[in-house]
Amino acid sequence: MSFRHPDRDQIRIDGVLSALGSPIRLDVIRILxxxxxHNCTMVLTELGLSSKSTMTHHWRVLRESGVIWQRQSGRETVLTLRRDDLDARYPGLIDSILAGTDQDASAEAARPSQPAG
Amino acid sequence: MSFRHPDRDQIRIDGVLSALGSPIRLDVIRILxxxxxHNCTMVLTELGLSSKSTMTHHWRVLRESGVIWQRQSGRETVLTLRRDDLDARYPGLIDSILAGTDQDASAEAARPSQPAG
DNA sequence: TCGAATGTACGACTACTCTCGTACAATCGA
DNA sequence: TCGATTGTACGAGAGTAGTCGTACATTCGA
Structure with a gap:
């Protein structure tokens, strides 16, 4: 199993934003x-999801946009956030996005009487 | 014509990232x-595009995610980046994204043209 | 009042995304 | 070696996104 990863200078901001423009993938990078x-099953479990094949799709999106490393180790796939590359290319971006997910959680909690919040 | 805009505390990071995960919409916010x-035609012209109805779609995506204001003024629609709201909710996010588009342009220029690698 | 300018609404079409089940390959431990 | 674990590959189906042409509503200026 060999995974295709973009080089640091092949990463593009629209790909990164598009990859992270999904609640489930935002949760993934929060966890990472x-x-x-982390291996795939650990993240899967932490998210309370069940379909491995669905997550394979999300790993690919995150990997091909340059957001995560995916490395085979024995029978497991180790997942790592590419913080050094992302911080080098887009200083402050990941920090503000991660802070944003917290911000959203607060706003959600503060907003009264929203169903299914 | 009345446009639906989310309140500041209704804005969500995944919506913003998803809206900006598109080269054309990134160009729009760079211009704004x-x-x-700016009205719609000005941006359309600056982008070198031609289809008004396609852009109507993109205005909606940007507006409903909370990225832009869209305000009717006479027969024109005035477009404004919601910098104050975005900066208040996600400090540094828009700055790092805008910087990222410049970063990409540099990386693109530095990368010796295509298949040579 | 009439025509030009501005931009939305709608329908159609294509392409992509997300999800799932099933099958399969590789690896580890007993 | 055998069975369990781990995770990808593939195909299918539903839904969504992006694009365009046409039609239409509103407003401005002559």
């Missing part, structure tokens, strides 16, 4: 950003 | 960020 090694 | 009033 928390540190430590 | 440069200051001054």
């Amino acid at each position: 950003n928390s540190g430590g090694d | 960020n440069s200051g001054g009033d």
Whole structure:
């Protein structure tokens, strides 16, 4: 299994934003950003999802846009946020996006009487 | 003509990122960020595009995600970047995205043209 | 009042995205 | 070696996004 990753200078901002313009993939990078090694099943479990094949799709989107590294290790696939590359290319971007997810959670909690919040 | 805009606290990061995860809409906010009033035709012309109905679609995406204001003024529609709202909710986000588009342009120029690698 | 300018609404079409089930390949432990 | 674990590949189906042409509503200026 060999994964295609873009080089740092092949990463494009529209690809990154498009990849992160999805609640499920935002959750993924929040989890990866928390540190430590993660394999696919760990993230899947933490998100409370069940379909491996669906996640394979999301790994590809994140990987091909340059957001994550995906590395085979034995029978597991280790997932890592490409913080160094992303920070080098787009300083402050990932930080403000991660802060934004917290901001949203607060706004959601503060907004009274929204159903299914 | 009355446009539906989200309140500041209804804006969500995934919607913003998804809206800006498109080269054409990134170009739009670059243009709007440069200051001054813009109507639809001005932006259309500056982008070198021709289809008004296609742009109506993009205005809607940008407006409903909270990225731009769209205000009727006579027979024109004035477009404005919602910098104050976006900066208040996601400090540094728009700045780093706009900087990112410049970064990409540089990387593009530095990368010796196509298949040579 | 009439025609030009401005931009939305709508329908159609194509292409892509997301999701899932099934099948399969590789690896690890007993 | 055998079975369980891990995760990709593939195909299908539903839904969404992007594009365009045409039609239409509103406004401005002559």
